[in-house]
Amino acid sequence: MGFEFLNENRGAKSHKGASNLIAGVLVILISFMALALVVTMGMPALNRAKEAAVINEATQHMRELDSTIREVASEGTGALRSTAMKVSGGTYSVNQKSGSVDFTYDMKYGLIEAGSFFKEGNLYMFSGTNGKASEYDLDGDSVAELVLENDILRIGIQKVANSSSPNTDTIDTKNNVKILNLKEGMVNVTPADTSVILDNLPSTSSGVGYSELVSKGDYLSKAEAIVHVNSTDISYDVVYTLPSNADFLIVKIVNAYYN
Amino acid sequence: MKKLLFFAILILMFTTAASLCQAATLKITIDADKMKPEGKIICKASRDIHVFGTVTASDTGLPVANANLTFSYGTTTIGTNTSDNSGNYNMTFSMAYEGNYTLNVTGSNTTYSGTNSSILLIRSRPEYVEYRMTYHLGTSNANNVYRLGTSSITNQTMNNTNTNNLQYSSNLSHYYICSYDNVDYANGMLLAMIHSYKGSYLDYVNFSSTSSNPNYTLELRNKVEGSSLILAYTKGTCQLVQDKIQVVESQAIPSRSLAIFSTGTPSAYHYEIRAIYDKIYINGTDSWTTGTNLICAEKTAVSNNKPMVYVRRC
Numbered sequence: 001m002g003f004e005f006l007n008e009n010r011g012a013k014s015h016k017g018a019s020n021l022i023a024g025v026l027v028i029l030i031s032f033m034a035l036a037l038v039v040t041m042g043m044p045a046l047n048r049a050k051e052a053a054v055i056n057e058a059t060q061h062m063r064e065l066d067s068t069i070r071e072v073a074s075e076g077t078g079a080l081r082s083t084a085m086k087v088s089g090g091t092y093s094v095n096q097k098s099g100s101v102d103f104t105y106d107m108k109y110g111l112i113e114a115g116s117f118f119k120e121g122n123l124y125m126f127s128g129t130n131g132k133a134s135e136y137d138l139d140g141d142s143v144a145e146l147v148l149e150n151d152i153l154r155i156g157i158q159k160v161a162n163s164s165s166p167n168t169d170t171i172d173t174k175n176n177v178k179i180l181n182l183k184e185g186m187v188n189v190t191p192a193d194t195s196v197i198l199d200n201l202p203s204t205s206s207g208v209g210y211s212e213l214v215s216k217g218d219y220l221s222k223a224e225a226i227v228h229v230n231s232t233d234i235s236y237d238v239v240y241t242l243p244s245n246a247d248f249l250i251v252k253i254v255n256a257y258y259n
Numbered sequence: 260m261k262k263l264l265f266f267a268i269l270i271l272m273f274t275t276a277a278s279l280c281q282a283a284t285l286k287i288t289i290d291a292d293k294m295k296p297e298g299k300i301i302c303k304a305s306r307d308i309h310v311f312g313t314v315t316a317s318d319t320g321l322p323v324a325n326a327n328l329t330f331s332y333g334t335t336t337i338g339t340n341t342s343d344n345s346g347n348y349n350m351t352f353s354m355a356y357e358g359n360y361t362l363n364v365t366g367s368n369t370t371y372s373g374t375n376s377s378i379l380l381i382r383s384r385p386e387y388v389e390y391r392m393t394y395h396l397g398t399s400n401a402n403n404v405y406r407l408g409t410s411s412i413t414n415q416t417m418n419n420t421n422t423n424n425l426q427y428s429s430n431l432s433h434y435y436i437c438s439y440d441n442v443d444y445a446n447g448m449l450l451a452m453i454h455s456y457k458g459s460y461l462d463y464v465n466f467s468s469t470s471s472n473p474n475y476t477l478e479l480r481n482k483v484e485g486s487s488l489i490l491a492y493t494k495g496t497c498q499l500v501q502d503k504i505q506v507v508e509s510q511a512i513p514s515r516s517l518a519i520f521s522t523g524t525p526s527a528y529h530y531e532i533r534a535i536y537d538k539i540y541i542n543g544t545d546s547w548t549t550g551t552n553l554i555c556a557e558k559t560a561v562s563n564n565k566p567m568v569y570v571r572r573c
Contacts, residue, residue, distance in 0.1 A: 058532055065554065065570075066534045072556045073539045073566035080557040082573055085547070090530075092554075093546035094570045100535040101570055107530045114528045119511040122534050129528035151522040153492065177392075180450075180492045184520065187448055189492065192474050193393035198385040198483070201295055221529035233301070234385050244528070247493035247516040250455070253388045253483045255540070257563035258303050 048109040054089035055111060058103045061085050061092070065101060066122050098214050098224065098239060099254055115245025128244025131220035133213045135159060139179040139190060146213050148223035148242040148249070154181040155249055157225045157240055161210040167230055171209040176227055176238065182247075198234050198256060207231035220244065234258055285323060285366045285373030288312035299378040303563075304357050308379075311349040314342040314366050317373070322346025326368045332360040332379065342366070354381045357564070383564040387462055389480040390452060390488050397443030400473055404440070405466050406497040408433030408504065414497070415466070417475065422468045428454075428461040433504045436464040436477045437497035447496040452479040453504070455511045456486035484537040487511075493518045540567040547572055 068081045085092070090105035107114075107127065118125040132149040138156035139145065145156035156179040161169035177194040181187070198204040207230045214224035227238045236256035242249050292309040293302040302308050314326045324344045330337040330352065342348045354360070360379040366372065396403050400417045407424065410432040415424070428434060437451035454461040460482040468475035479488060489507060491500065495518050503517050540562060547554070555573035558566050 055530065062532045062534055065556070068556045069534070069536070069539060069541070069568050069570065072558045073536075073568050075558060077558055077560060080555060082553055082555045085552045085554055087547065087549050087552060089549065091546055091548045092552075094541065094543035096542055096544055098533075098535065099539075099541045100533050101541065102534075103532040105530045106527055108527045110524070112530055114525055115516065115522070116514055117512050118514060122536055124512070124533045124535065125531065126533070127528060127530045129525050130522070152516060152520050177490075182448070182492060182494065184494065185444070185446075187444065187494075189394050189396060189448075189450060191392055191394040193391055193476065195389075195391040197389040197391070199301065199387055200297055200389070201301075203296075204385075219529070221531040233295070236385070243512075245516055245520075245522055246513075247518055247520070248453075248489050248491040248513065250487055250512065251390060251490055252487040253385075254535075254537070256385050256388075256483055257383055257565070258301070258385065 044109065048111060050089075051107060051109045051111050054105060057086075057088060058090055058105065061087070062101070062103055062123055069101070070122075095214070097226065104221065115243075117243050117246065126221045126243050128221050129219045131223040131242065131244040132218045133216050133220060133223040133225070135213070135216070138181065139188075141178075145178055146211055146225045148225055148240060150223065150242055150244050150246060152183060152245065152247045153242060153249075154183065155179070155240065155242055156181075157211060157227065159211055160227075162212050163210055163228070166210050166228060167208045169208060169210065170206065171211070171227065171229055172206040173227065173229060173238065174205065176211075177240075177249075196229075196238055196253070198236065198253070201231075201233050204229070204231045204234045204236075207235075214239075230259070232259070284317045285326060285368075285371040286315045286317045287328075287364050287366050287373055287375040289362070289364055289375050289377045291377070294377075299380055300362065301380045301382065302354070303383045304355060304381050305353050307351050307353050309349065309351045310362070310364070311347065312364070312375075314346045314348060314373075316371055323366075323368060323371060326366045326371070329363075329365045331363045331365070337362075354379070357381045357383065385483050387480055388483050389478055390490075391476060391478050392450065392452060392490070393474045393476040394450065395474050396438060396440040396448050396450060400468070400475055402440050402442035403438050403475070404497070405436070405438040405475070405477075406501075407431065407437075407464055407466065408435045408501070412501060417468060420468075420470055422466065422475075424467070425463055425465040427463045428458050431458075431461075431464070433501065433508070434458055434461045434464070435500055435504060436466060436479060437491075437500050438466075438475070438477065439496045441496050444494070446494045449491065449493060449495055449497055449499065450477075451489075451491040451497065451500045452477050453489040453491060453500065453507055454479060454481050454486060455489050455507060456481070458508075460486040489513070491517055538565060540565055542567055542569040543571050545571045 130151045148155045173196040195205040209228040211227040222243045314323045326342040362379040365374040434454035439449035441447035462480040465478040560567045
């Protein structure tokens with residue numbers, strides 16, 4: 001009896017040891033599962049929060065920089081301001097070609113919907129990645145154009161010389177936009193005249209100059225080309241911007257002054 | 260009878276006096292090296308303006324030599340000169356400040372006097388830009404329809420006549436001009452020129468066509484500084500532009516594409532913020548990324564009345 005009791009006791013001890021082990025393994029397993037769950041569920045939320053912080057930070061930095069630039073511009077020559085920027089993501093660059101300061105960031109968590117555009121004072125916001133800027137013959141006339149492209153549109157801008165030989169070739173803004181192509185249904189329109197005329201002076205629609213892409217490549221938030229015209233009376237740039245996912249082109253005159 | 264004769268003599272005297280008065284004028288022409296085709300002199304501040312012309316007697320048409328000429332704007336005299344034996348004159352001057360002026364040339368001699376004037380615009384940067392689009396949608400313009408953003412929206416059909424429909428911004432409720440074709444294209448195709456920015460920055464929109472030309476022309480004229488043009492080319496009719504115009508008017512550019520397209524959502528994409536300026540030249544090529552950066556903005560010069568700001572890491 002005593003023996004049996006002893007054995008029973010032994011068995012109970014042995015079972016207790018086994019159940020402790022199983023419980024321990026279970027606790028570890030559950031902990032790992034919980035950790036995996038937290039990592040799986042929580043990391044995107046963390047990354048989203050991080051992305052939101054980068055966007056907020058960039059918006060603040062760009063507003064501050066915009067304010068600094070305008071302040072300095074309103075003062076005398078030689079005026080200087082410095083501003084400290086603590087950057088936690090994205091790239092800031094000065095783009096002399098388009099006369100702008102740009103911030104770019106690769107978004108992964110869809111905080112701002114792709115293909116949305118916004119303007120606030122001097123600040124433009126674009127999001128998307130299907131902008132493409134390249135050079136090829138779009139209208140089939142055996143002459144390459146500067147092609148601004150996204151998922152919706154293809155726009156052919158006349159290609160004339162380049163900025164390294166700015167005043168050698170004649171340029172007529174009549175031919176600036178050679179073709180507009182809507183990809184859905186492949187519908188084309190080939191304008192006969194896309195002139196740009198300043199201050200009612202017919203002479204300003206043509207002159208010498210060049211055209212070029214602001215940056216060549218794929219996966220851009222916008223495709224952009226500049227046509228520089230040095231006419232008898234006025235020198236200016238026409239900037240054509242095709243935002244990603246847009247079915248419209250933004251056209252703007254910059255750097256315009258009387259000769 | 261005597262009274263009648265008296266009145267006849269009186270009328271004759273008045274007529275003679277009037278014709279004598281008319282004869283006693285100088286006809287002064289104004290031309291300039293900076294004269295533009297529309298008859299305005301446009302020049303930058305502090306640049307030489309060479310004004311020249313001839314002085315003739317309006318009755319005989321003959322040149323008037325040694326006429327005393329005064330050149331002025333408002334109450335300010337720019338200078339004086341006399342015409343030569345051929346009646347020609349010239350004057351070179353410059354204006355210190357930008358603005359819109361009227362240049363007056365006043366001439367006189369012992370017999371005659373006269374005056375003429377010309378618009379004189381002193382500026383370094385152009386004020387207005389006109390964008391033009393000449394085209395037709397579809398196989399011909401026959402099925403094209405155009406529309407302006409007037410208060411009562413009316414679709415105008417092309418009727419192969421000479422048409423010119425110019426509307427200043429004051430006559431428009433919405434600042435666009437658009438044409439479409441929904442016969443050749445089942446879903447419709449439109450091309451629109453939309454003014455971006457305040458309505459006061461738009462001068463006019465214009466539709467024009469001629470019976471002999473298969474194309475027609477849309478024009479939009481707005482201020483160079485501040486505004487831009489949205490050139491929309493998409494499926495649909497101009498009603499789409501009308502429906503989305505509020506967004507353009509409130510935030511300068513459409514927040515999304517005007518028509519709906521199934522382009523898919525990319526897993527990753529770029530977000531860009533751009534600071535761009537009409538009234539400032541931005542110089543520099545620096546770029547910076549993660550970390551603490553000290554950024555300097557320095558006004559280095561003023562070119563064409565526009566400040567030049569150099570932005571760099573410092």
